Amino acid sequence: MADRDGFIWYDGKLVDWRDATTHVLTHTLHYGLGVFEGVRAYETSQGPAIFRLDDHTERLFNSAKILGMSLPFSKEEINEAHKAVVRENKLKSCYFRPMAFYGSGKLGIAPPSNDVHVIVAAWPWGAYLGDDGINKGIRVKTSSFTRHHVNVTMCKAKANGNYMNSILANSEATRDGYEEALLLDVDGYVAEGSGENIFVIRKGKIYTPDLTSCLAGITRDTIFQLAKEHGYEVIEKRITRDEVYIADEAFFTGTAAEVTPIRELDGRAIGDGKRGPITTVLQAAYFAAVKGESAQHAHWLTLV
């Protein structure tokens, strides 16, 4: 990743990709306290468009607030940084990684509040769980690792350190030959994937876990809206793993994962073991929205 041509927005300046480095005594590298986002821009007939940029930037600032981190840039400046990296890197579509981290000014648990740095990087990135995953669905395994508890780490913050738990779960699942992990919360109820929210469909009704230990996904929120437009209600409730086993359909959502059907959990086929009909409708509606093909969702797009 480090050896590429291009530019990264780093503390207000566009820096050559290879020079966007930091010191080994960087606080966040040691303790994991930082906040980040995953954002995408898609190619549209009007050029590259960033999907729900304001919402991502708002979540970035909320994550920082939760962790007591004060960002030295305004939301408008961060939004402009996203546009700048698309333009300067001549990207048609991309994945963005905005991140705020503490610098190397002082080590020790409490970092100095005036040592916060911000980057926004962008590069082309295809389907996170593979094109086959998008079309045919993925195989998922319930993780032996439990998802965060609301009072251990802060679940509403998209915080760097929270992802150690995701990495443990995802590596376990992929090592065992699955494409993704499903994590349960401390009470044993379904929480989310390592980087995705989950939806299950049974008898024409759509269910998703309520917002306790899972991240308040922006794609999750998008699906609520699209489902409503297609006449479906999304019910937020506690879901057990065996409810997923007997679901007619299930899918993951995330900026990276987009809308990825789940065709199997723990060796049990979900429904017919392929992308189900309601998932197909919502997935198509999602791709139409992000690609600027549905006029009523134009307000979700920021043209570059």
Ligand code: PMP
């Ligand atoms: N849960 C976790 C743990 C995630 O990392 C992500 C990706 N940001 C999501 C859910 C989905 O969030 P979003 O739809 O906002 O990308």
